[in-house]
Amino acid sequence: MNVGPARALALALAIAFGGVAVWAGPNEATSVPAAGLALVAGVAFAVLSLLPSVRIDLRAAPPPEYDRLVVLRDAFREGAFGRQRIAQAIGELERASGPAGATRSGADPVLRNPESLPAPEFREWVRARLRELEERT
Numbered sequence: 753m754n755v756g757p758a759r760a761l762a763l764a765l766a767i768a769f770g771g772v773a774v775w776a777g778p779n780e781a782t783s784v785p786a787a788g789l790a791l792v793a794g795v796a797f798a799v800l801s802l803l804p805s806v807r808i809d810l811r812a813a814p815p816p817e818y819d820r821l822v823v824l825r826d827a828f829r830e831g832a833f834g835r836q837r838i839a840q841a842i843g844e845l846e847r848a849s850g851p852a853g854a855t856r857s858g859a860d861p862v863l864r865n866p867e868s869l870p871a872p873e874f875r876e877w878v879r880a881r882l883r884e885l886e887e888r889t
Contacts, residue, residue: 759800766793835866835874842881849889 755763769790776783824841827834843863862869862877869877 756800759797762793762797762800766790766797769793831871832867835869838878839863839866842878842885845885846881849885 767790769786773783773786773790776786820841824838827837827841830837839862862874866874
């Protein structure tokens with residue numbers, strides 16, 4: 753076992769203070785502080801021994817990568833619950849595609865409550881909005 757200088761010092765101090773605590777015997781004024789210092793030196797030796805094998809990574813985890821088209825496709829498969837996500841994506845596309853006055857997302861009741869439409873009408877609404885977006889760009 754290759755003991756570095758810091759670990760060797762901590763081990764030597766733990767043994768020395770432990771020996772002093774045992775040698776002091778019933779003299780509590782000497783044995784208690786020596787035993788405490790032996791304990792601290794022993795813990796320091798243990799920490800220094802474990803430190804090379806423990807790795808702490810404090811960096812934030814990167815956000816998961818996903819493809820927006822995959823998320824949108826999954827939203828179509830979710831039925832009425834996925835409509836909110838689809839309507840939100842269309843609203844974002846409208847906001848990103850032109851000036852602020854060109855969007856009508858605030859006036860459209862379907863954007864606020866897409867679950868209210870039956871499935872065929874919602875699909876037609878999506879087609880119409882995408883057609884409008886294509887014509888504007």
